[in-house]
Amino acid sequence: MHIPRLLINFKAYMESSGDRAVEISKSAERIWREMGVLIGVSPNIVDLRLISSSVEIPVFAQHVDPIPAGAYTGHVPPILVKEAGARGSLLNHSEKQIPLRHIAESINMMRDLNLISIVCSPTPSESAAVAALLPDAIAVEPPELIGSGIPVSKAKPEVILNSLRSVKAINSAIPLLCGAGISSGDDVKAALELGSYGVLVASAVTKSPDPQRKIRELAEPIASFTRA
Amino acid sequence: MHIPRLLINFKAYMESSGDRAVEISKSAERIWREMGVLIGVSPNIVDLRLISSSVEIPVFAQHVDPIPAGAYTGHVPPILVKEAGARGSLLNHSEKQIPLRHIAESINMMRDLNLISIVCSPTPSESAAVAALLPDAIAVEPPELIGSGIPVSKAKPEVILNSLRSVKAINSAIPLLCGAGISSGDDVKAALELGSYGVLVASAVTKSPDPQRKIRELAEPIASFTRA
Amino acid sequence: MHIPRLLINFKAYMESSGDRAVEISKSAERIWREMGVLIGVSPNIVDLRLISSSVEIPVFAQHVDPIPAGAYTGHVPPILVKEAGARGSLLNHSEKQIPLRHIAESINMMRDLNLISIVCSPTPSESAAVAALLPDAIAVEPPELIGSGIPVSKAKPEVILNSLRSVKAINSAIPLLCGAGISSGDDVKAALELGSYGVLVASAVTKSPDPQRKIRELAEPIASFTRA
Amino acid sequence: MHIPRLLINFKAYMESSGDRAVEISKSAERIWREMGVLIGVSPNIVDLRLISSSVEIPVFAQHVDPIPAGAYTGHVPPILVKEAGARGSLLNHSEKQIPLRHIAESINMMRDLNLISIVCSPTPSESAAVAALLPDAIAVEPPELIGSGIPVSKAKPEVILNSLRSVKAINSAIPLLCGAGISSGDDVKAALELGSYGVLVASAVTKSPDPQRKIRELAEPIASFTRA
Numbered sequence: 001m002h003i004p005r006l007l008i009n010f011k012a013y014m015e016s017s018g019d020r021a022v023e024i025s026k027s028a029e030r031i032w033r034e035m036g037v038l039i040g041v042s043p044n045i046v047d048l049r050l051i052s053s054s055v056e057i058p059v060f061a062q063h064v065d066p067i068p069a070g071a072y073t074g075h076v077p078p079i080l081v082k083e084a085g086a087r088g089s090l091l092n093h094s095e096k097q098i099p100l101r102h103i104a105e106s107i108n109m110m111r112d113l114n115l116i117s118i119v120c121s122p123t124p125s126e127s128a129a130v131a132a133l134l135p136d137a138i139a140v141e142p143p144e145l146i147g148s149g150i151p152v153s154k155a156k157p158e159v160i161l162n163s164l165r166s167v168k169a170i171n172s173a174i175p176l177l178c179g180a181g182i183s184s185g186d187d188v189k190a191a192l193e194l195g196s197y198g199v200l201v202a203s204a205v206t207k208s209p210d211p212q213r214k215i216r217e218l219a220e221p222i223a224s225f226t227r228a
Numbered sequence: 229m230h231i232p233r234l235l236i237n238f239k240a241y242m243e244s245s246g247d248r249a250v251e252i253s254k255s256a257e258r259i260w261r262e263m264g265v266l267i268g269v270s271p272n273i274v275d276l277r278l279i280s281s282s283v284e285i286p287v288f289a290q291h292v293d294p295i296p297a298g299a300y301t302g303h304v305p306p307i308l309v310k311e312a313g314a315r316g317s318l319l320n321h322s323e324k325q326i327p328l329r330h331i332a333e334s335i336n337m338m339r340d341l342n343l344i345s346i347v348c349s350p351t352p353s354e355s356a357a358v359a360a361l362l363p364d365a366i367a368v369e370p371p372e373l374i375g376s377g378i379p380v381s382k383a384k385p386e387v388i389l390n391s392l393r394s395v396k397a398i399n400s401a402i403p404l405l406c407g408a409g410i411s412s413g414d415d416v417k418a419a420l421e422l423g424s425y426g427v428l429v430a431s432a433v434t435k436s437p438d439p440q441r442k443i444r445e446l447a448e449p450i451a452s453f454t455r456a
Numbered sequence: 457m458h459i460p461r462l463l464i465n466f467k468a469y470m471e472s473s474g475d476r477a478v479e480i481s482k483s484a485e486r487i488w489r490e491m492g493v494l495i496g497v498s499p500n501i502v503d504l505r506l507i508s509s510s511v512e513i514p515v516f517a518q519h520v521d522p523i524p525a526g527a528y529t530g531h532v533p534p535i536l537v538k539e540a541g542a543r544g545s546l547l548n549h550s551e552k553q554i555p556l557r558h559i560a561e562s563i564n565m566m567r568d569l570n571l572i573s574i575v576c577s578p579t580p581s582e583s584a585a586v587a588a589l590l591p592d593a594i595a596v597e598p599p600e601l602i603g604s605g606i607p608v609s610k611a612k613p614e615v616i617l618n619s620l621r622s623v624k625a626i627n628s629a630i631p632l633l634c635g636a637g638i639s640s641g642d643d644v645k646a647a648l649e650l651g652s653y654g655v656l657v658a659s660a661v662t663k664s665p666d667p668q669r670k671i672r673e674l675a676e677p678i679a680s681f682t683r684a
Numbered sequence: 685m686h687i688p689r690l691l692i693n694f695k696a697y698m699e700s701s702g703d704r705a706v707e708i709s710k711s712a713e714r715i716w717r718e719m720g721v722l723i724g725v726s727p728n729i730v731d732l733r734l735i736s737s738s739v740e741i742p743v744f745a746q747h748v749d750p751i752p753a754g755a756y757t758g759h760v761p762p763i764l765v766k767e768a769g770a771r772g773s774l775l776n777h778s779e780k781q782i783p784l785r786h787i788a789e790s791i792n793m794m795r796d797l798n799l800i801s802i803v804c805s806p807t808p809s810e811s812a813a814v815a816a817l818l819p820d821a822i823a824v825e826p827p828e829l830i831g832s833g834i835p836v837s838k839a840k841p842e843v844i845l846n847s848l849r850s851v852k853a854i855n856s857a858i859p860l861l862c863g864a865g866i867s868s869g870d871d872v873k874a875a876l877e878l879g880s881y882g883v884l885v886a887s888a889v890t891k892s893p894d895p896q897r898k899i900r901e902l903a904e905p906i907a908s909f910t911r912a
Contacts, residue, residue: 012304014297018311045273045304046312063302069242071375071430074291074324076240076273083246084274096302097783100776104810125817126788132812132854147299170816170854202299320556327553332582354560356588360626361581398588398626468760470753474767501729501760502768519758525698527831527886530747530780532696532729539702540730552758603755658755 003116003137003175004040004058005198005222006188008205008215009090011062012044016206021047022054024205027212029055037219037226042090045076052085060118061089063096066105078109088116088136094143104133118177120200124162131170138167138176139200145180147203151187152180153194160194182218189221198222231344231365231403232268232286233426233450234416236433236443237318239290240272244434249275250282252433255440257283265447265454270318273304280313288346289317291324294333306337316344316364322371332361346405348428352390359398366395366404367428373408375431379415380408381422388422410446417449426450459572459593459631460496460514461654461678462644464661464671465546467518468500472662477503478510480661483668485511493675493682498546501532508541516574517545519552522561534565544572544592550599560589574633576656580618587626594623594632595656601636603659607643608636609650616650638674645677654678687800687821687859688724688742689882689906690872692889692899693774695746696728700890705731706738708889711896713739721903721910726774729760736769744802745773747780750789762793772800772820778827788817802861804884808846815854822851822860823884829864831887835871836864837878844878866902873905882906 008028010016016024021043028039042060043051052059065075081089091106092098098106103119110117111134119135121127127140140163145152152159160178167176178191179200191199201218208214236256238244244252249271256267270288271279280287293303309317319334320326326334331347338345339362347363349355355368368391373380380387388406395404406419407428419427429446436442464484466472472480477499484495498516499507508515521531537545547562548554554562559575566573567590575591577583583596596619601608608615616634623632634647635656647655657674664670692712694700700708705727712723726744727735736743749759765773775790776782782790787803794801795818803819805811811824824847829836836843844862851860862875863884875883885902892898 009301012295012297012300012308014307014311017297017308044308045302046276046308048274049278067240069240069245072240072323073237073318073321074273079242080240080245080272080274083242090301092784093301094785095300097785099781100784100787100810100813101778101781101806103784104807104813122785123788126784128816128854129784129788129813132816132850133809166816170812202301322557325555325557328548328556328559328582328585329550329553329578331556332579332585350557351560353589354556356626357556357560357585360584360588360622394588398584465757468751468753468756468764470763470767473753473764498757500764501758502732502764504730506733523696525696525701528696528779529693529774529777529886530729535698536696536701536728536730539698546757549757551756658757 002038002058003197004038005226006037006219007040007042007060007118007177007198007200009062009200009202010041010043010206011202013206017044017047021051024211025051025055025057028215029057030212031215031219032057035219035223037222039215039219048081048086049084058087058116059085061086062093063091064089064106064110066102066109078106078113078115082113082115086115088118091117091119093120094122094141094146103130107133107135124159124166127163127176128166128170131167131174134171135174137197138174139179140176141179141200148181149183150181151183151190152178153182153187153191155181157194160191160196164195185217185221188218192221192225230266230286231425232266233454234265234447235268235270235288235346235405235426235428237290237428237430238269238271238434239430241434245272245275249279252439253279253283253285256443257285258440259443259447260285263447263451265450267443267447276309276314277312286315286344287313289314290321291319292317292334292338294330294337306334306341306343310341310343314343316346319345319347321348322350322369322374331358335361335363352387352394355391355404356394356398359395359402362399363402365425366402367407368404369407369428376409377411378409379411379418380406381410381415381419383409385422388419388424392423413445413449416446420449420453458494458514459653460494461682462493462675463496463498463516463574463633463654463656465518465656465658466497466499466662467658469662473500473503477507480667481507481511481513484671485513486668487671487675488513491675491679493678495671495675504537504542505540514543514572515541517542518549519547520545520562520566522558522565534562534569534571538569538571542571544574547573547575549576550578550597550602559586563589563591580615580622583619583632584622584626587623587630590627591630593653594630595635596632597635597656604637605639606637607639607646608634609638609643609647611637613650616647616652620651641673641677644674648677648681686722686742687881688722689910690721690903691724691726691744691802691861691882691884693746693884693886694725694727694890695886697890701728701731705735708895709735709739709741712899713741714896715899715903716741719903719907721906723899723903732765732770733768742771742800743769745770746777747775748773748790748794750786750793762790762797762799766797766799770799772802775801775803777804778806778825778830787814791817791819808843808850811847811860812850812854815851815858818855819858821881822858823863824860825863825884832865833867834865835867835874836862837866837871837875839865841878844875844880848879869901869905872902876905876909
């Protein structure tokens with residue numbers, strides 16, 4: 001199972017929907033081929049199938065509901081997300097918080113379907129809690145820095161260090177991504193040096209005048225770091 | 229604005245997702261061409277764009293969130309649904325109940341985008357409440373009959389009659405669909421004779437061994453009735 | 457059934473909890489005896505029984521869940537609220553929005569228990585929607601003015617006028633209270649002159665250095681107006 | 685800080701509200717004095733203050749919201765629960781599931797107020813997740829056995845054993861209660877022998893024709909066990 005080192009969340013932005021979602025995803029694919037850095041994209045659910053059929057890099061839903069296929073108007077079961085070509089899903093993003101039991105059930109359902117679960121968490125202690133549920137990866141993001149342009153890796157390095165420590169104490173095999181305010185290659189480098197497996201970004205790429213250049217900038221420190 | 233007389237809700241069924249969603253939608257389109265009965269389909273959100281680009285009949289989301297495009301991971305704003313080709317959305321289905329204010333805000337946002345809002349309601353008095361919010365149509369469905377195979381139009385005709393009366397008292401221009409347990413042409417006929425503008429169906433079509441034949445059966449009384 | 461002309465919402469303020477809740481409620485009771493203006497209080501649920509047993513004026517819960525008595529940990533059925541001495545409940549406050557169906561079900565359950573339902577609404581069209589559900593009273597409060605100190609009755613008189621018009625069109629017997637930013641006797645007078653049956657207030661009283669004097673100030677225009 | 689060995693959840697039952705809530709609580713207090721077994725009661729929030737002022741045994745809310753005192757109509761901040769005399773709160777009961785972040789924030793707010801947090805969980809892995817958030821105690825209850833009369837301690841001993849193991853791995857100081865279907869002294873004995881610190885019960889006591897006798901029956905094995 002391949003967890004992306006750079007995961008781009010398209011949220012519900014116009015700038016990263018429809019044709020633009022395809023374009024950004026193809027840019028990410030190009031950088032992956034160019035540099036060998038595994039990049040994932042998480043488009044809005046309306047674009048999920050379109051993106052899955054347009055690129056070979058892994059595509060993630062932004063949320064799934066812990067339900068089987070069935071009579072659930074307005075809900076999205078993991079199996080339909082898989083059928084639409086996704087390789088996994090984000091869960092519990094600070095913009096889409098869900099009950100503890102839904103996190104646990106969704107992880108289990110996704111595991112049975114061979115879908116990658118990446119669970120978001122705002123703090124070290126919640127990262128530890130999530131780790132106990134055995135997701136495939138955890139993405140720690142202090143909500144107050146999301147979209148702020150203030151990089152977690154520089155402004156709150158202790159959030160990353162403490163999350164790493166507390167997650168490792170529970171299960172040393174779960175990779176930790178970090179996010180919130182990451183907008184330059186330098187921010188990514190700082191995150192990796194602290195011990196992050198990778199980073200989660202959104203507006204830095206989706207609102208960039210030149211997303212491909214921005215993705216390359218963010219991927220470069222990962223390429224250097226993982227080569228080293 | 230064209231409100232379908234027959235609206236097929238695909239829910240989150242496997243039987244009406246992916247390729248099968250396309251197939252059922254194409255069947256509906258064929259019946260529309262054959263009989264002139266306007267049929268709408270409401271696929272799962274993962275299939276929305278696929279279906280919109282496959283057929284000319286109107287396609288409806290099963291739910292939208294009352295938000296603009298933006299930083300809303302795991303949410304679906306009306307504008308993205310429109311961009312994906314939908315002509316409107318269901319709202320407040322009994323399987324996806326939302327706060328009163330969300331109904332009002334979603335209707336307003338959809339009106340501004342020229343998207344058709346069809347708001348579900350379980351009872352006559354809630355149909356009246358919804359009518360006051362001026363949606364494009366209302367679909368009354370007693371939850372206890374949904375998926376039961378017991379047709380609302382025969383088992384609870386008073387729900388339809390009282391909904392019609394109470395909606396008309398508020399705004400006589402809002403068409404009323406009815407649903408729950410509708411599974412034969414006869415059930416549709418009964419609904420129309422009571423005064424329904426149309427019907428909302430799900431498993432009767434999606435789980436049929438021959439969806440096209442079933443759609444034809446359900447559309448026939450509408451064709452007769454609207455010709456009469 | 458007696459709907460208060462002045463309803464004081466204690467929210468979850470420290471300033472209006474425990475002993476202070478009793479004191480404010482007794483002040484309200486005194487003004488009621490002094491002026492004959494019916495005043496209601498809506499304490500936090502932890503204080504509901506304490507207040508109900510301390511004063512004779514009507515006490516309202518701030519919210520109830522649409523459930524019977526039973527295995528509902530962390531929920532509050534209307535019947536327990538009644539048993540604790542409440543005379544009714546607020547519902548759907550902008551700080552506690554609930555699904556349309558919960559509003560309808562709660563109103564029905566409260567009616568069966570002889571409890572007064574006062575349903576909050578942010579706009580004229582939602583006031584009309586609520587009116588169709590036949591609550592005992594409606595309280596319209598534009599959320600952006602709640603706690604602002606800018607009185608709805610002066611800053612947005614059209615919200616009151618349009619709510620009155622749209623509620624009357626549905627059921628002319630439902631009294632309309634208005635709230636948000638009401639903090640002086642003058643604001644109350646303006647509300648009554650526009651046609652409000654009464655007003656809903658919170659911080660103006662609960663955070664006042666002299667709640668009794670403030671209640672008297674707010675009740676005076678009601679006394680004059682209803683005498684007139 | 686004293687965590688009860690026997691915690692009685694009154695839910696929203698008529699049989700354990702108002703005067704009956706006082707009576708059951710006084711019975712629990714008597715057994716505590718008689719046997720020295722610490723018993724806690726968790727009345728419905730409408731009865732919280734009444735019970736707190738009637739008995740000396742610890743009283744727990746059934747839920748709190750992760751908010752400070754303030755403009756939160758229809759919500760209950762921990763500080764008001766404390767002011768009403770509670771010694772702590774249950775959280776995340778299977779009948780009142782809350783987002784992971786709310787659990788974390790509520791625990792932290794309660795710790796700052798010296799309130800005891802007892803967090804419910806349905807499975808061993810969710811118990812571990814909760815343990816990482818450092819509550820004062822965890823209560824594991826398989827939801828399918830709640831109210832069933834089939835005791836978790838006999839029907840699903842592995843849930844208790846695995847929860848103990850996984851909680852200990854994270855923090856060996858957090859006591860584990862277990863619940864669901866516990867209705868006899870024998871069920872309690874089985875729970876203690878498996879390693880439970882105590883038990884959580886509801887209908888076995890609240891719906892008993894003789895609650896005091898039932899509480900004594902449930903407390904006896906605890907008295908024997910803790911003496912041993």
